[in-house]
């Protein structure tokens with residue numbers, strides 16, 4: 704579908720105005736907002752990541768692409784069925800991007816899908832200290848802690864989170880779900896997390912499974 708491939712190209716160009724316009728057009732022509740995120744915007748971000756890795760693109764390209772993706776997501780978010788989903792509460796999830804890490808696009812998509820799927824979500828933002836995540840999860844009496852890490856360096860704080868929960872005798876108080884581009888199933892198992900998902904769509908099934 705051309706509107707979706709145009710969205711991909713607009714993210715790669717870092718063109719926020721085009722992302723807003725194309726997201727609006729996609730909604731007007733009946734494209735499912737989640738499909739537009741998954742098949743329109745996200746592939747653009749993937750391509751930019753690969754371009755940065757290979758040295759073809761630079762930090763400003765990544766910044767512009769990030770802003771463009773978020774501008775598109777903001778338009779699509781308005782069409783998600785949050786009110787309808789609110790009728791069947793699934794449980795409470797505290798989400799955060801882990802300490803030292805400012806990448807929050809994926810975590811924001813996770814939040815959107817969780818809300819649209821009927822979860823109560825408390826979003827702690829990005830670069831959130833392990834101690835703060837635990838403290839807020841306790842205060843909020845969360846069922847699940849969903850953490851995101853986009854760098855191999857910050858993934859280590861996920862391990863610290865699990866260790867700290869054990870240390871505080873809180874390991875059984877919350878299910879812990881981990882994700883983000885460098886995170887794998889093996890890593891999740893190694894650190895003793897309860898769930899891992901490759902994308903936010905999979906994360907919803909994982910969260911539902913953890914509470915069933």
Ligand code: HCB
Pocket residue numbers: 745748749751752753755756762765766768769770803804805806807808809810812813849850851852853854855856880881882883884885899900901902903904906
């Ligand atoms: Co950034 N960056 N970046 N970056 N960045 C990455 C992550 C690299 C992999 C790029 C590369 O080298 N190929 C790399 C990290 C390498 C490493 O591992 N060590 C990198 C680097 C190095 C950096 C800086 C250090 C660059 C610098 O300053 N020299 C710096 C980091 C600063 C810091 O955090 N302390 C930096 C900065 C930036 C920005 C600010 C320009 C921008 C972020 C904007 C923002 O998030 N507000 C940015 C971006 C955009 C990227 C890439 C291009 C895209 C990330 C992204 O948004 N992907 C990324 C390349 C890549 O990842 N391939 C690159 C799209 C989202 C939708 O995918 O994986 O985050 P996602 O989330 C999915 C999925 O994982 C899952 O659901 C989401 C939706 O499906 N999910 C979960 C996510 N969290 C979950 C939690 C759960 O519990 C369950 C599922």
